[in-house]
Amino acid sequence: MVDTGLSDPAGVEHAERAFRTASAVSLGLALVTALAAAVAVSLFLSRRVTRSLRLATMASKRVAAGDHSVRMPHLGMGREFDDMGAAFNTMAAELSAVEASRTRMLGDLAHEMRTPVATLDGYLEAIMDGVERADEKTLTMLRTQVGRLARLAEDVALVTTAEEGRLGMRREPVEVAALVRSAAELAAARFAARGVDLDTKIDGAATGAVVVADRDRLGQVLTNLLDNALRHTPHGGSVRLLARQDGSAVVIVVSDSGEGIPDEHLPHLFERFYRVDTARDRAHGGSGVGLAIVRAIVQAHDGAVTATSDGPGTGSTFTVTLPVRGSVTAGR
Numbered sequence: 001m002v003d004t005g006l007s008d009p010a011g012v013e014h015a016e017r018a019f020r021t022a023s024a025v026s027l028g029l030a031l032v033t034a035l036a037a038a039v040a041v042s043l044f045l046s047r048r049v050t051r052s053l054r055l056a057t058m059a060s061k062r063v064a065a066g067d068h069s070v071r072m073p074h075l076g077m078g079r080e081f082d083d084m085g086a087a088f089n090t091m092a093a094e095l096s097a098v099e100a101s102r103t104r105m106l107g108d109l110a111h112e113m114r115t116p117v118a119t120l121d122g123y124l125e126a127i128m129d130g131v132e133r134a135d136e137k138t139l140t141m142l143r144t145q146v147g148r149l150a151r152l153a154e155d156v157a158l159v160t161t162a163e164e165g166r167l168g169m170r171r172e173p174v175e176v177a178a179l180v181r182s183a184a185e186l187a188a189a190r191f192a193a194r195g196v197d198l199d200t201k202i203d204g205a206a207t208g209a210v211v212v213a214d215r216d217r218l219g220q221v222l223t224n225l226l227d228n229a230l231r232h233t234p235h236g237g238s239v240r241l242l243a244r245q246d247g248s249a250v251v252i253v254v255s256d257s258g259e260g261i262p263d264e265h266l267p268h269l270f271e272r273f274y275r276v277d278t279a280r281d282r283a284h285g286g287s288g289v290g291l292a293i294v295r296a297i298v299q300a301h302d303g304a305v306t307a308t309s310d311g312p313g314t315g316s317t318f319t320v321t322l323p324v325r326g327s328v329t330a331g332r
Contacts, residue, residue, distance in 0.1 A: 052081060059088065068096035109273065112152055116145040155289045159272055162296030169214045169300065173325065176209045176250050177202045180243045183222035187230070195235040198226075205245040212325040217297045221305075224290040225254040225318050232316070233258035250324050255317040261309035269307050270295040298322070 072085040126132035184200040191198040309316040
């Protein structure tokens with residue numbers, strides 16, 4: 001029988017000591033390796049996160065300083081960082097659009113005020129120098145220019161109040177048919193004077209449709225749309241005012257056979273002071289805020305307004321959609 005030495009207590013103790021030493025060394029090496037790997041990964045991730053946050057901070061500071069053209073690059077740090085970058089770029093783009101709109105609005109406002117102010121200044125100076133007399137004709141002209149400034153101020157105040165959601169509303173049940181007929185009757189004389197035909201039609205269920213709205217504000221919407229159509233429709237042309245019901249909404253359409261609108265202008269029609277023909281002044285092209293007022297009032301009534309045209313010379317169509325709250329028959 002061969003003795004392997006496992007029965008020797010000294011040999012067993014030596015083997016156990018060697019095993020424990022080898023285990024401790026292996027465990028220590030593993031821990032050191034894991035610690036080194038963890039530190040390396042932590043430093044790598046920390047540097048990437050720090051770099052990403054530094055880029056975000058620098059971009060934010062540039063936007064805060066007024067540089068809205070800056071965009072945050074793709075960070076490659078996961079979905080959350082990518083979503084943050086996309087949200088930042090969207091915010092920067094919207095701020096850039098707002099700033100451009102503000103700058104254009106101030107320039108347009110200055111342009112609108114320049115003509116009447118220059119006219120007032122010129123005539124007042126002429127009166128002071130004795131070149132002109134303050135007779136009835138001159139005073140009437142001066143009052144006209146003052147009136148233009150007053151209407152401009154009222155229009156700007158109205159559209160600003162409406163867009164900020166502070167427009168006072170006296171909501172009540174309003175019959176759409178009565179509203180449309182009233183707007184057509186008020187505009188009839190202006191259309192006749194310009195030699196433009198105004199055709200009014202109320203289809204089907206729209207005859208009894210009722211909306212809960214401010215009657216005067218919606219009347220202003222239709223007046224602005226009809227005036228806009230009349231302004232851009234030549235003598236002998238026609239404008240159609242149509243009301244119809246489409247499911248749970250009532251649709252009011254103002255279409256004309258006038259000048260038409262190029263495609264590139266359609267997205268901007270409802271912006272303040274925007275005109276398709278920039279050569280028009282206030283006396284010939286309106287204040288430039290009429291359609292902005294239309295959009296603000298319609299949106300305040302939970303509705304929508306759109307504009308379409310097939311291009312110059314084809315006329316244009318403005319469509320107002322409002323939620324129906326009932327009908328004349330149901331209310332009786």
